[in-house]
Amino acid sequence: MTVHEHTTNPAALTLAEGFFHRMFFQRAPGTANAVATDDMYMWLWWFCLAWFVFLMGLLGFFVIRYRRRPGKIAQTSTSHNTPLEIAWTVIPTLFLVYIFFKGFWGYMDKVVSPGHAIEMNITGVKWNWSLQYPNGAESTYTTRLGAKEIPVFYMPAETPIRLRMISQDVMHALWVPDFRIKQDVLPNRYTTFWFQANAPSGDKVHPMNDLEAKGSKAPFIAELAGVPYEDHIIYCAEYCGDEHSEMAAVIRVVSDDAFARWLDVIANPTDKSPVELGEIVWKLKCASCHSIDGSRNTGPTWKNIFNTNRRFTDGSSAVADEEYIRNSILYPARQVVEGYPNNMPLIPLRERQLEGVIAFIKSLSDDPLVRASVLAPPAEQKKEEGQDAPQ
Ligand SMILES: [Cu+2]
Numbered sequence: 210m211t212v213h214e215h216t217t218n219p220a221a222l223t224l225a226e227g228f229f230h231r232m233f234f235q236r237a238p239g240t241a242n243a244v245a246t247d248d249m250y251m252w253l254w255w256f257c258l259a260w261f262v263f264l265m266g267l268l269g270f271f272v273i274r275y276r277r278r279p280g281k282i283a284q285t286s287t288s289h290n291t292p293l294e295i296a297w298t299v300i301p302t303l304f305l306v307y308i309f310f311k312g313f314w315g316y317m318d319k320v321v322s323p324g325h326a327i328e329m330n331i332t333g334v335k336w337n338w339s340l341q342y343p344n345g346a347e348s349t350y351t352t353r354l355g356a357k358e359i360p361v362f363y364m365p366a367e368t369p370i371r372l373r374m375i376s377q378d379v380m381h382a383l384w385v386p387d388f389r390i391k392q393d394v395l396p397n398r399y400t401t402f403w404f405q406a407n408a409p410s411g412d413k414v415h416p417m418n419d420l421e422a423k424g425s426k427a428p429f430i431a432e433l434a435g436v437p438y439e440d441h442i443i444y445c446a447e448y449c450g451d452e453h454s455e456m457a458a459v460i461r462v463v464s465d466d467a468f469a470r471w472l473d474v475i476a477n478p479t480d481k482s483p484v485e486l487g488e489i490v491w492k493l494k495c496a497s498c499h500s501i502d503g504s505r506n507t508g509p510t511w512k513n514i515f516n517t518n519r520r521f522t523d524g525s526s527a528v529a530d531e532e533y534i535r536n537s538i539l540y541p542a543r544q545v546v547e548g549y550p551n552n553m554p555l556i557p558l559r560e561r562q563l564e565g566v567i568a569f570i571k572s573l574s575d576d577p578l579v580r581a582s583v584l585a586p587p588a589e590q591k592k593e594e595g596q597d598a599p600q
Pocket of ligand 1: 333336380381382445446447448449453456
């Protein structure tokens, strides 16, 4: 593999590289392996082009040179030319063998991770990706992509990372165009791939405060203020239902030590109330099926369901109290709401997240007393926190 000084900044690419990324609608490669893939691809492209030009030129030449002329009788052609036939069989075969090995080695580079790679778990579920870090924490930060709020997965640069992936329902495929990698994510088998992302170019920097964050793609996280980052989008590349095209996430590459600081932040998320946490869980894992504004979706809306009577497909009914909501999440098929299919996936939530969802659903109640039980006015909440805090 040729080693280039590559960056993900398109302006820093050579003219030829920039031209071809634009020509094939490619974003700049985000890993050394992606550069190798691009090089291989371009080599094949030139190789085919050269042969095409040569063969078509020869064809044109023969058509003219040996065209039928009035009054001339066509020569009989020789039936065999052994050296020529051996040449045009062996030479292309050697090229094909070369292409096979280039592709095979490139593939092995993509699948076989170095032993010291950090392993992270990715789960695909209709229609979201979630990531669990080595310390057990889950990403709770999001960014906007088009009209959708999608999860952000922070990853350290220049560190080999192995993604270990499984699906909780149907087949998905994790596709990171910037890494030139696409891998099926299956319900019954773990699949993996690995990558080592280039260091961020420095074009994009984490906002320094909340105000700056409003116009930025990165949320304000005090520990990451001023840290450069690079985003690589993850898509689902296996048609998996209604919102397949919106099943996206972002791999956000930051430096090693910024990543370590961030792991600490998500391992000890003390900055969120249960309602806020519930809202994040909703955004990341439930919003594709449950609205909070009263509109019908794949699943029932969460607006004003708390303490109301729910009717089920088996004719029974129950009041939606805390226990009911909890059981609806832990055992989705037990009571199926009338008018809806038994379509709710089993999405494992941690205890804090479960409590968060319950609090969030309460906060969507029309009953002011229910709301008040979870939503203290922000000013008071701050004051209480201030008093309780040991410092
Ligand atoms: Cu999918």
